[in-house]
Amino acid sequence: MLVCSCNFITERDIEQTIIDLLNEDCWQLIVPAKVYHAMSKRGRCCGCFPNVVDIIVRTSERFHAERHSTDEEKSVFLARLKQFQEDSRRADLERRHKGHRAA
Numbered sequence: 001m002l003v004c005s006c007n008f009i010t011e012r013d014i015e016q017t018i019i020d021l022l023n024e025d026c027w028q029l030i031v032p033a034k035v036y037h038a039m040s041k042r043g044r045c046c047g048c049f050p051n052v053v054d055i056i057v058r059t060s061e062r063f064h065a066e067r068h069s070t071d072e073e074k075s076v077f078l079a080r081l082k083q084f085q086e087d088s089r090r091a092d093l094e095r096r097h098k099g100h101r102a103a
């Protein structure tokens with residue numbers, strides 16, 4: 001499925017890049033810009049970033065579920081990931097509201 005129409009990036013491309021990044025350092029916090037940089041791409045309209053965040057969360061959860069990490073390590077990491085997801089959603093909503101405000 002095409003996720004980023006500006007760069008023609010599929011969900012599978014993004015998932016594979018996230019897995020590659022997690023294989024380098026499984027506890028790093030991955031953000032859309034890091035994924036796009038790893039693919040030598042950059043956000044143009046950035047309209048796909050909320051979906052990319054969801055893919056990052058799903059892929060990271062699956063990655064750690066298949067690993068032999070301690071429950072505490074997983075819990076701390078997933079809490080950071082969920083916080084990042086909530087912050088991204090909030091920032092996206094604020095940006096949209098500001099964008100529709102009459103001058």
Ligand code: FES
Nearest residue numbers: 004006044046048
């Ligand atoms: S849709 Fe991904 S940068 Fe525009």
